[in-house]
Amino acid sequence: MSDLPLTERRRVAQALRELAFQVATVDIADAELASIATALEPLRARLASEPRLVLNVSGLHSTDHARVRFGREPLYDRDPLVGLSNPLAPPLRRVEGGGLAEWEVTFSETYAGHPGLVHGGYVAAVLDHVLGVAASSSGVASMTGTLTTRYLRPTPLDTRLVCVGTVDRVEGRKVFCRATLEAAGEVLVEAEGLYLRVDLDRF
Secondary structure, rough: OOOOOOOHHHHHHHHHHHHHHHHHHHHOOHHHHHHHHHHHHHHHHHHHHHOOEEEEOOOOOOOOOHHHHEOOEHHHHOOOOOOOOOOOOOOOOHHHHHHHHEEEEEHHHHHHHHEEEEEOHHHHHHHHHHHHHHHHHHOOEEEEEEEEEEOOOOOOOOOOEEEEEEEEEEOOOOEEEEEEEOOOOOEEEEEEEEEEEEHHOOO
16 A cells, blocks of 8 residues: 555545544633534534545456545545544554555554553554455455454553564465554554455455
8 A cells, every 4th residue: 555645635634633632632611612613513514515435346356455446535545544534543554664564553642541541442443454454465355253352561642553464374265363563562462363355346
């Protein structure tokens, strides 16, 4: 997955990502928040009145899942973890030189569970994504069958985290994978997953 030139959709998503952090952490009076809500609500209504993007898989084969698009946008660009056009994404990014196996992410306080720590659900989502990419690296899209996550240490906010996923073995449609999440070389979380290969025409 190579980065595309910055689009206006990505620009809007980044602004919303930063706004979500500010809303979750700012300490201001309710009157100020009411004023901000009043300014934002017309923008929500404006977007809601526009048509939706349509998934387009016509003419693609089972090995072309990376080219699936919503309108002109690649499917991955709206992904809730890596999608630069999705304000929910932290975002998770590939480590330069790490191929499809190694990813990095830094969670802001928007994603906090206990104070100073990343919510465990977001941690599991990152591991699931990295394992899924590993399972799909042969060119056939895969979907999660089972995911087992072991939390060895708390996962800190505002810290560069590295997640590495590998394939153990393949048995027919079943792909067995492992992943770790680390901070400064220390393993925080381990995961194992069973992923099922799915042809694009059934995906």
